[in-house]
Amino acid sequence: MPTAEQYLRPEVIRTVARLDLRARFIVEGFLSGLHASPFHGFSVEFSEHRRYTQGDDPKDIDWLVYAKTDRYYIKKYQAETNITGYLLMDLSASMAYTYRQELTKLDYAISLGAALAYLMVHQQDPVGLVTFDEKIRHSLPARSKRSQLPNILSLLAKAQPGGETEIARNLRQFASMVKHRSLLMIFSDLLTDSGPVIDALRMLRFAGHDVIVFHILDEAEATFPFDGMVDLQDPETDQNLIVDAEGIKTDYLDAVRDLRETYKKACFSAGADYVPLDTSMRFDKALLEYLSQRRARF
Numbered sequence: 593m594p595t596a597e598q599y600l601r602p603e604v605i606r607t608v609a610r611l612d613l614r615a616r617f618i619v620e621g622f623l624s625g626l627h628a629s630p631f632h633g634f635s636v637e638f639s640e641h642r643r644y645t646q647g648d649d650p651k652d653i654d655w656l657v658y659a660k661t662d663r664y665y666i667k668k669y670q671a672e673t674n675i676t677g678y679l680l681m682d683l684s685a686s687m688a689y690t691y692r693q694e695l696t697k698l699d700y701a702i703s704l705g706a707a708l709a710y711l712m713v714h715q716q717d718p719v720g721l722v723t724f725d726e727k728i729r730h731s732l733p734a735r736s737k738r739s740q741l742p743n744i745l746s747l748l749a750k751a752q753p754g755g756e757t758e759i760a761r762n763l764r765q766f767a768s769m770v771k772h773r774s775l776l777m778i779f780s781d782l783l784t785d786s787g788p789v790i791d792a793l794r795m796l797r798f799a800g801h802d803v804i805v806f807h808i809l810d811e812a813e814a815t816f817p818f819d820g821m822v823d824l825q826d827p828e829t830d831q832n833l834i835v836d837a838e839g840i841k842t843d844y845l846d847a848v849r850d851l852r853e854t855y856k857k858a859c860f861s862a863g864a865d866y867v868p869l870d871t872s873m874r875f876d877k878a879l880l881e882y883l884s885q886r887r888a889r890f
Contacts, residue, residue: 691812725755
């Protein structure tokens with residue numbers, strides 16, 4: 593049997609058929625590795641206390657914590673400890689691609705999204721789900737009840753890639769649907785015109801939402817491991833292009849680097865988080881980014 597941390601590797605998690613077990617194993621692997629992370633010393637709930645400040649009610653001081661630390665801490669109220677999150681999942685046809693990895697981009701995104709939903713529900717954080725391609729396919733309002741997790745996992749397990757990418761339009765439509773400040777976690781390969789997407793991300797930040805962009809490419813899209821003449825096909829338009837792999841490799845990798853750099857700079861400028869991933873990478877990088885965002889809120 594693999595160890596807990598080995599379930600953070602895509603080639604191991606793919607052997608688990610049930611999505612609920614994938615989610616649980618990824619989170620357990622992540623938590624078992626926290627001792628070696630910058631978050632060592634924080635509880636699984638990521639600290640339920642904050643320092644006492646002038647204006648707080650002294651009756652809220654946790655005297656057991658004071659006895660241990662000789663410092664005044666108060667227990668956070670429910671409104672302070674909970675964060676409302678939404679998973680925004682791109683189901684466009686390009687997300688179905690894989691070359692030599694066992695997980696497609698969508699498989700990888702769904703596994704990661706399921707783990708984040710598992711983590712949030714077990715922290716009693718309300719979490720919802722939106723799936724989209726050229727339009728929004730399903731929308732599940734954020735809830736914190738335990739029954740929310742199977743609802744989310746059921747929709748994710750049934751998700752099928754298809755249709756063209758309309759990320760910007762869907763993000764704008766979603767912004768009109770959600771009324772409260774939330775943490776928006778976007779899962780996409782972003783293989784579309786970057787300008788409108790960046791404008792939509794800025795609009796979400798202007799509306800007060802926190803945003804994490806998980807930019808998921810296939811391992812082959814990130815490294816271009818091809819030789820000889822290669823027949824490339826756009827999955828959303830069915831257009832084919834036959835190219836000499838060695839002749840275009842440098843230009844291709846430059847273009848991928850430029851695309852990622854464009855999104856990284858735009859997200860940084862807007863105050864959003866940008867996480868470049870490919871389908872060969874462990875899941876803990878993305879989970880740590882979520883943890884960092886959650887702690888930064890309080």
